[in-house]
Amino acid sequence: MNLDFTPEEDAFRAEARAWLAAHVPAEPLPSLETEEGFAAHRAWEAELHADRWAVVSWPEEFGGRGVDIFKWLVFEEEYYAAGAPGRVTQNGINLLAPTLFDHATDEQRARVLPSMASGEVVWAQAWSEPESGSDLASLRSRAVRTDGGWLLSGQKTWSSRAAFADKAFGIFRTDPDAPKPHQGLTYLMFDLKAPGVTVRPIGRLDGKPAFAELFLDDVFVPDEDVIGEPGNGWRIAMSTTGNERGLTLRSPGRFLAAADRLAALWRERGADPAVRDRVADALVGARAYQLFTYANASRFAAGEQIGAESSLNKVFWSEYDIALHETALDLLGADAELADGEWAEGYVFSLAGPIYAGTNEIQRDIIAERLLGLPKGRR
Amino acid sequence: MRFLLDTEQAEFGRTLDRMLGAAGTPAAVRAWAAGDSGPGRALWARLAETGVFALAVPEEHEGLGPLPVELAVAYVELGRHAVPGPVVETAAAAALLAELPEGTGAAKEWLPRIASGDALVSLASGAAGPYALDADAADAVLVADGDAIRLAAGHGPLRESADPARRLFVPEGGEVLARGPQAAAALARATDLAAFLTAAQSLGVGLELLRRTVEYVGQRRQFGVAIGTFQAVKHRLADALVGLEFARPLLFGAALTLDGEEIAAAKLAAGEAAYRAARAALQLHGAVGYTEELDLSLWLRKALPLRDAWGTPAQCRARLVPAAGGPAPWRESSAG
Numbered sequence A: 001m002n003l004d005f006t007p008e009e010d011a012f013r014a015e016a017r018a019w020l021a022a023h024v025p026a027e028p029l030p031s032l033e034t035e036e037g038f039a040a041h042r043a044w045e046a047e048l049h050a051d052r053w054a055v056v057s058w059p060e061e062f063g064g065r066g067v068d069i070f071k072w073l074v075f076e077e078e079y080y081a082a083g084a085p086g087r088v089t090q091n092g093i094n095l096l097a098p099t100l101f102d103h104a105t106d107e108q109r110a111r112v113l114p115s116m117a118s119g120e121v122v123w124a125q126a127w128s129e130p131e132s133g134s135d136l137a138s139l140r141s142r143a144v145r146t147d148g149g150w151l152l153s154g155q156k157t158w159s160s161r162a163a164f165a166d167k168a169f170g171i172f173r174t175d176p177d178a179p180k181p182h183q184g185l186t187y188l189m190f191d192l193k194a195p196g197v198t199v200r201p202i203g204r205l206d207g208k209p210a211f212a213e214l215f216l217d218d219v220f221v222p223d224e225d226v227i228g229e230p231g232n233g234w235r236i237a238m239s240t241t242g243n244e245r246g247l248t249l250r251s252p253g254r255f256l257a258a259a260d261r262l263a264a265l266w267r268e269r270g271a272d273p274a275v276r277d278r279v280a281d282a283l284v285g286a287r288a289y290q291l292f293t294y295a296n297a298s299r300f301a302a303g304e305q306i307g308a309e310s311s312l313n314k315v316f317w318s319e320y321d322i323a324l325h326e327t328a329l330d331l332l333g334a335d336a337e338l339a340d341g342e343w344a345e346g347y348v349f350s351l352a353g354p355i356y357a358g359t360n361e362i363q364r365d366i367i368a369e370r371l372l373g374l375p376k377g378r379r
Numbered sequence B: 001m002r003f004l005l006d007t008e009q010a011e012f013g014r015t016l017d018r019m020l021g022a023a024g025t026p027a028a029v030r031a032w033a034a035g036d037s038g039p040g041r042a043l044w045a046r047l048a049e050t051g052v053f054a055l056a057v058p059e060e061h062e063g064l065g066p067l068p069v070e071l072a073v074a075y076v077e078l079g080r081h082a083v084p085g086p087v088v089e090t091a092a093a094a095a096l097l098a099e100l101p102e103g104t105g106a107a108k109e110w111l112p113r114i115a116s117g118d119a120l121v122s123l124a125s126g127a128a129g130p131y132a133l134d135a136d137a138a139d140a141v142l143v144a145d146g147d148a149i150r151l152a153a154g155h156g157p158l159r160e161s162a163d164p165a166r167r168l169f170v171p172e173g174g175e176v177l178a179r180g181p182q183a184a185a186a187l188a189r190a191t192d193l194a195a196f197l198t199a200a201q202s203l204g205v206g207l208e209l210l211r212r213t214v215e216y217v218g219q220r221r222q223f224g225v226a227i228g229t230f231q232a233v234k235h236r237l238a239d240a241l242v243g244l245e246f247a248r249p250l251l252f253g254a255a256l257t258l259d260g261e262e263i264a265a266a267k268l269a270a271g272e273a274a275y276r277a278a279r280a281a282l283q284l285h286g287a288v289g290y291t292e293e294l295d296l297s298l299w300l301r302k303a304l305p306l307r308d309a310w311g312t313p314a315q316c317r318a319r320l321v322p323a324a325g326g327p328a329p330w331r332e333s334s335a336g
């Protein structure tokens, strides 16, 4: 057991650090949940991509560096320590890309991945529906067979960044007569600018259009945009959520950097002993999350699956993120009420953590049933 | 990087678990609490055969150590099985004796006996409180007072602990073995080791409380179903697992560095997680959990004292966040 980085990993860290020091914008970009900020973030993605830092873990042919999970973690630590912008491409990179690597055809990979890596095409996730959140398998949007493809109709919602994104990936019901709800579903990609798609931005708590509702009215999707076998959508959509997402949805680098900034803020604002304990908890939480991730990465590198354990991860970082931001707001005092500033925006974003990516109630059920072996309850 | 136990380390833990599981530790704990250290000492002797007490003793004194990762593995198991006695203090005393500048005589006398399991040694350090754990059963009691380390001559009457299996005494008199800055530095390292091993023990206590509670809620029925079917029950146990599973990597991170701040983080997280697991265990066992008859009480009563021994949560937090200074202590290493 060790925590040693190899000389090669250290060199990679140094290279990333130097590049970031030279390129990270001196002023924070405007919020990526605004039109102007979205464009600025897209430009940043192009800059990252130009020197192959956008998707370091992908194979080189798709714009990556083909590095393993440890180097990916190193990169993420450096990325956030350098104060680099949030990733506008993350839904595509974290959710769609792993699925494409596992289930897509070579043609699909060659067509979709490079423009995703460069930020030229930003992807939105269209899973949730108004009536299907936690019970996602109850979804009703349909894809009906037509000449050379499928016609989509129905409604998707809460689609992050869809207000400004280009394309979306989602699950649709192709066999309404299948015996079970998660059968007869098909996973496919569609263009948000295609005829029949209406995108209605939704303002989140701070008014920014961070997500959108999608109305689909006989939207044509060619066969080449179906991922895997039709009817097999549920299995395909779920197959990458445990393993990859448990490790990569939120990298520890992000929280280590945030905890450092919190400690700095605490000192700047007079090192109030009454808040010290919460600052300490933030530092410890970030370290715990980093080491937990190193352990999972070690398992992953050894060829093990990270399954239901990813639910531990999700509950931990989402609760952690809120506590960290609440502490920062307390330190800001009267200024906490001001809607601008990174802590205020971070706080609003953190509040959604226990809701998206499977609510924490659902994650706790998974932990209790699959990790602790408690009896299944009613769903 | 491979931040995982190797097969030998994992097997060592399983061996201890099997051995302690077969040894009937609850009876030994109850006897220990009543002042009969016989069964407890028999348990120590069996533990010593696996090498547990040699792990903290350097090879030159007939030990195997120091082997912090193996120590962490072992002390999690000692916690899971509620092994009675000054297990933490004996290992910390070994670390102290091994480093005492003028204490060679004492080291020669006690270290081989510690390694072989023949000697139980307690340790009191003014900074951590006035009491020496299990001084009545111990073969020697070391006392740290400022920068002076002495071997106590005796002790006062029993001061009852909230956990009757932790027997507390104020040590009295005795000869000074060493003093000065080197002794103080040795004491600081021994105290860190005590905190580290207490963290491991806490994690074990928490894991066992959770295991017993999961078993219980799977059997106990109300409203026609196992109570483990109810989400309010499940979610509390899920949270207990989250706490424990995020304390574990901190513990092993501390084992690899033995850095004071890493140890404080591990101690804080493990102590709090075990305490929360104890609260959940007590609640979910209903009234039966509030009795001393049920063996669960042996672990329930440990959670709080272990959380506070060798560094309360407040002390750990204060160590982690000095009012001035740079980024978190571990940031430099992780930043290469």
Ligand SMILES: Cc1cc2nc3c(=O)[nH]c(=O)nc-3n(C[C@H](O)[C@H](O)[C@H](O)COP(=O)(O)OP(=O)(O)OC[C@H]3O[C@@H](n4cnc5c(N)ncnc54)[C@H](O)[C@@H]3O)c2cc1C
Binding pocket: A091, A124, A125, A126, A127, A128, A129, A130, A131, A132, A133, A134, A135, A157, A158, A159, A160, A161, A211, A352, A355, A356, A357, A358, A359, A360, A361, A362, A378, A379, B231
């Ligand atoms: C900021 C943000 C971004 C999002 N981005 C996307 C996106 O990009 N793409 C996308 O597809 N979706 C997205 N979502 C949607 C998200 O995945 C859903 O909100 C989530 O799955 C919960 O569904 P719901 O909102 O319908 O709540 P519901 O499922 O109606 O749940 C309401 C409450 O009831 C609880 N509940 C429901 N069922 C149970 C149960 N069996 N046991 C216990 N409690 C239960 C839930 O935990 C929750 O607290 C996003 C959400 C947010 C907030």
